[in-house]
Amino acid sequence: MAFSIRTDLAAEARELQPELDGVREETEKRGSIVCTRIHIETEAAAKALDKERGSYISLELPQNAEYQGDVLLEGSRALAAELTSLMAQYSPLESALVIGLGNRAVTPDSLGPRVAEAVYVTRHIKQYLPDVLPKPVRAVSAVAPGVLGITGVETLEIVKGIAAHCKPDLILAVDALASRRTERIGTVVQLSDAGICPGAGVGNVRQGLTIETLHVPVIALGVPLVVYASTISRDTIGLIAGEMGLEGQEEQLKTLAEKLISEHTGELIVTPKDIDSILSDMTRMLADGINMALFGADHETVRSLIA
16 A cells, blocks of 8 residues: 655645646745745645645744744744735634644643633623723634543534634634654644644544635644654655665665554654643744734733733
8 A cells, every 4th residue: 555644734745746736836034934835726736735725834943943032933923924914815804713723631732722722812801891902903712622532522513613603704723733754843833724624633634624614714823743653764764775775675665664663563653752842832932923913013912911
């Protein structure tokens, strides 16, 4: 059976098929942040890349950097700028609902719930204390619906119920992702206007949160925090084959490694030993970027009221 590269990043899928038609790609530098925009324009390209049609934006932070305040702030501002650009297509945008996907009790899967906790929520203030907020300020709600194994309810069902009551103009869905490169763990943020399938990063795909299923525009945000062991083994074998002149046997060796991993250990999902620190930095960067995009010039004022 053919091996399928496990990745949630459109940029990585594109790397494997750089000549594929139906895809537009552009890259620019924002300070130390590399911004890559990939637009999947045809159904054939979407099928080949195993992604939905739409725009996918990757913000890549400098690798091996100490993520001090200045780097995180630069990342937050780049995220806010790209998110603001995506949101502009849904104007007027008076309200937003932030959905934190994932399991709060599992560290590499807890990005969504942690970001949801750090987003400034104003819907209740606008409803009960409208005079204390600057004008205009968006009505923002945030919720972490949990996972099916804990709630017994599909995430889509929960979000549908919340959206039907709150009637947001836009849903922002935040989730942990999977990469095919260990060096991209905690160093890339992906945004997409194509929605998201909860659990996709760990191979447990649920019903998608999309404009088709929710009848509300959905922008997905995520950071790769895991990588599949089988993917690591294939990359390692590729390097070994290149060093030892075994290029002709490379695919055979990769297939054998995948088979052995599957038979003897099952599919392993790997995360770094310093995942707690990575998660803390990425939570801060995503939450700050989302808050900046949602509240714009009123960001600091809203923060002072919420704090």
